[in-house]
Amino acid sequence: MSSDPPDHEAAAPQAEAAPDPSLLAAPRAAAGSRDSESAELQRQGAKAAARGEPREANPMLDAINQPPSTGESQAMWASRRDAWEQGRVAQESFKEPPDGPAGSVAERGRVRDETLFGVTRVLTFAGATGLTSASGFFFERDGRLFLVTSRHVLFDAPSGHAPDRIEIQVHTDQRDLTRLATLSILLYREGAAVWRQARDSGGEVDVAALELDRNAMPSSSVVQAFGPQHLSVAFDLFEVGDRLAIPGFPLGFFDTVHHLPVVRQASIASHFGVRFQGQGFFLTDARMHRGSSGSPVLARAESAKDGAPRWCLLGVHSSRMDMATRDVAQDESLGLNCAWYADILLTLTADSP
DSSP states (O other), X not given: OXXXXXXXXXXXXXXXOSOOGGGTSOSSHHHHHHHHXXXXXXXXXXXXXXXXXXXXXXXXXXXXXXXXXXXXXXXXXHHHHHHHHHHHHHHHTTSOOTTOOTTOHHHHHHHSOHHHHSEEEEEEEETTEEEEEEEEEEXXXXXXXEEEEOHHHHXXXXXXXXXXXXXXXXXXXXXXXXXXEEEEEESEETTEEOSEEEEETTEEEEEEEEEOOGGXXXXXXXOOOBOGGGBOSXXXXXXXXXXXXXXXXGGGOSBTTTTBOEEEEEEEOSOTTSOXXXXXXXXXXXXXXXXXXXXXXXXXXXTOXXXXXXXXXXXXXXXXXXXTTOOTTTOOOOOEEEEEETTHHHHHTSOOO
């Protein structure tokens, strides 16, 4: 994105999904191996809970896996035992209570919330080489399903970031959240980009929408997509300082057992409905990180009646905003971020002419 005119003291957005292989590789092989083993044990514990197995089913309690047999330290054995149990306990917390039948209001709020099943991690690749980790969300319109993320996640000329495919994951069982399907999506067809992007009077809009082939998705996919009904009908409903929620995968961090995002708290930091410095975004005040690019920026609906959306989709998080003249030795970062107005999705998801 271009910098602002000199008479504006030049505040420049800082892209958050530039190529960074460190997001996909552990700094030390041993540490990476331990983390991977711990995550796998948590998954196994969660699956055991989904099958109704008790804590005594923990394989680390078997004599063959205990220190006298394996020769490992007591501390290492305990960490493995606890990892399995953490996964089991976490899955137990998602089990349906006896008085909460499937389809009840309580279940819809707990299980089918868009912040859980409408947001996904987006991994970019050049061939088999992993490039970056970012965030995205599903948007459904007229029966068609789109993946929405920041445009710079899919292509960023200044940094030379040019992946040829992405991977996302979707849940396939709303009660056993450890069950997932991975979708690999090519970004070019016959040399042409398959995603949609847009320009407005301020220039390039850092939002992209990629239509998904429903036939390529598992029939059991659990996706709770956002849609036009989540878009704000009036800009004057929201004011500076209003509280926001931004679910995503900052620095690639998330619940690895259930593949659920984390949610950062934020607030509106510029007049909502006004294009900040002539660009199609507003500002948020939040501590954001790389990997959050493409996250939905949400506000709670004031009075969500039964069947009405719980969330208003206000924007798409893009990047951090900072002063080009900031003295990095003396001044802290502004802690401000760009969120492109979500109504651009009506343009990006419209029927092709």
